Amino acid sequence: xxxxxxxxxxxxxxxxxLGTIGDLGTFSxxxxxxxxxxxxxxxxxxxxxxxxxxxAYHDHGHENNPSLPRWxxxxxxxxxxxxxxxxxxxxxxxxLEKLDEIIASHQRNKxxxxxxxxxxxxxxxxxxxxxNAGN
Ligand SMILES: Cc1ncc(COP(=O)(O)O)c(C=O)c1O
Numbered sequence: 001x002x003x004x005x006x007x008x009x010x011x012x013x014x015x016x017x018l019g020t021i022g023d024l025g026t027f028s029x030x031x032x033x034x035x036x037x038x039x040x041x042x043x044x045x046x047x048x049x050x051x052x053x054x055x056a057y058h059d060h061g062h063e064n065n066p067s068l069p070r071w072x073x074x075x076x077x078x079x080x081x082x083x084x085x086x087x088x089x090x091x092x093x094x095x096l097e098k099l100d101e102i103i104a105s106h107q108r109n110k111x112x113x114x115x116x117x118x119x120x121x122x123x124x125x126x127x128x129x130x131x132n133a134g135n
Pocket of ligand 1: 004006007027028029030039040041
């Protein structure tokens, strides 16, 4: 099962990190997401074989065999150029350090929104509050 966690980096459902529930978790790091590298994303997998396949797929099928130069590298599948640049990787590492702070800010915003809805006169909105949908 592929778990689309595009928006949910660092979030949890029933105390389990999003992206770790399925066999494979995908994350988007575009400019609107929880953390960003401008564009790009991340894939995580429990099974090392699936992870190796995903790594090769995003890099023209290269298996990045350390005993071979790049131009003689082994390939058992085709792939695309979905590589993230080193600059984007550096931005991503800096963003990761802020992840807890960003999530805490999202949680504060969620609490504020819920509180404002509770204080509102709209019964329709109040009936739609979901408080146990994860964090
Ligand atoms: C639920 C969901 N999945 C996947 C994507 C695609 O992410 P990306 O544009 O980084 O490929 C998005 C983008 O907004 C999304 O909202």
